Amino acid sequence: MAYEGYLDLGGNEVVNNARVRAAASAYGIAFGDCDPCSDMLPEALCGEEYATPDTGDQAPWYDPTRPESARFLGVFGLSVTGLSSNPVARTPVELPGDGALLGPIRRTHREIAYTVQLLALDQSALVYGREWLASVLRGDVCGTDGCQGAEMTFFASCPCEEDCEGLTGRQELRVLCDVGLLEGPTPGTDDNALIALSAAGCDSAQSGACGPALAATCDFTLVAGKPRIVHPAVRTAPTCTTLHLGDKLPGYDPDAAIAKCPPPVADCLVDPLCAAPPLPPQPPVPRDPCYPTGAFNAVRSFLSVDATCMADWLDHVPVVEVYAGNKALRRMTVRFHMNPAALPCAANVDPCNACVDLDLPYLPAGSTLTLDGRVQRASVDCTTATPVLFGARGTAFSWPTFSCPSGFCVEVITADDVDTCAYATVDLFPLSDAA
Structure with a gap:
């Protein structure tokens, strides 16, 4: 009680x-x-x-x-x-039969x-x-x-x-x-x-x-x-990373990397000798003009959460904060990758297998972006407006919930012109249905 x-x-x-x-x-x-x-x-x-x-x-x-x-x-x-x-x-919903x-x-x-x-x-x-x-x-x-x-x-x-x-x-x-x-x-x-x-x-x-x-x-x-x-945030280390000290990625193109992903595995009931009927042509997908495309020079940093810090019987949601410092951050991507074997994050990131892919085209200088999984709400402290978030290749963004204690890596990618004061933090909060 x-x-x-x-x-x-x-x-x-x-x-x-x-x-x-x-x-x-x-x-x-x-x-x-x-x-x-x-x-x-x-x-x-x-x-x-x-x-x-x-x-x-x-x-x-x-x-x-x-x-x-x-x-x-x-x-x-x-x-x-x-x-x-x-x-x-x-x-x-009652069925017509029993x-x-x-x-x-x-x-x-x-x-x-x-x-x-x-x-x-x-x-x-x-x-x-x-x-x-x-x-x-x-x-x-x-x-x-x-x-x-x-x-x-x-x-x-x-x-x-x-x-x-x-x-x-x-x-x-x-x-x-x-x-x-x-x-x-x-x-x-x-x-x-x-x-x-x-x-x-x-x-x-x-x-x-x-x-x-x-x-x-x-x-x-x-x-x-x-x-x-x-519940109180689980204690993990490190929980903060300075963005300008990350790995340099010249000519990075996130859309091209995802375009190389293999197609989804066919259902086991599909007969490989029976060709599927041709689909009607799809209408072009409208692209938001604020979503950036093309290659750019990027810097990539990592945050990790160890599976031993996660409770066995509770869901967990992340709260991520990104501070821009004295320069605006552009073309920012935050990805969540499962990491059950606790491998070094740099060796365990594949955009094709990412759990969640979040893209934010622009974060003003001096502001902090908060991605609060507890309430599934994003905010930037310099405005009352809700920032526009994108998923992979400009699709809809979905909030991550981790139901199994498998550990994960958080990948933060931004354009290379990053202020020395810019940083990112992640906290992991367990959720329960009763106290």
């Missing part, structure tokens, strides 16, 4: 039981002791230390222009559902329901906390989050108490993509339940109030457009 005590949505911390416990303790309030997992949260989150909202590591909701924000102590997670289920659907055609399995959206408790020192701070929670769950309505959603980060279970392979609990971090608010937040049944505040809290000048604290329960539901749960 996923841990309910931490939630980050779009880079904004929403739920953090450790932060709430620390703030409550500063005012003498015994709160949240029933959650032992929160003791491990600070270390798992890079050793953060928590105090009152307006001191030390300031709370995400603190606003110096709103004094009541310092008296709101945070959002404490009570329960979460929807992360352990596998959201799949299948629609069988039985049915099963049809394909497809993954539907995922709904995640949270029940949380808001803790505040007085009524005005509680009202502010509700306002802040509603705002942060709504997301960045001025940006792409309004339609596409944002990344949601949570823990699949309690963070490790000990150093787990050098990651101190972060191997339990999970990410859902394209997440947005579906419903809420709505008040719970035990709204405005009172919690006694100790004398130390009454004497504190920071609280701005003396008396009972307020704890209010509320519910909200998030929806993930991409239902698969993303």
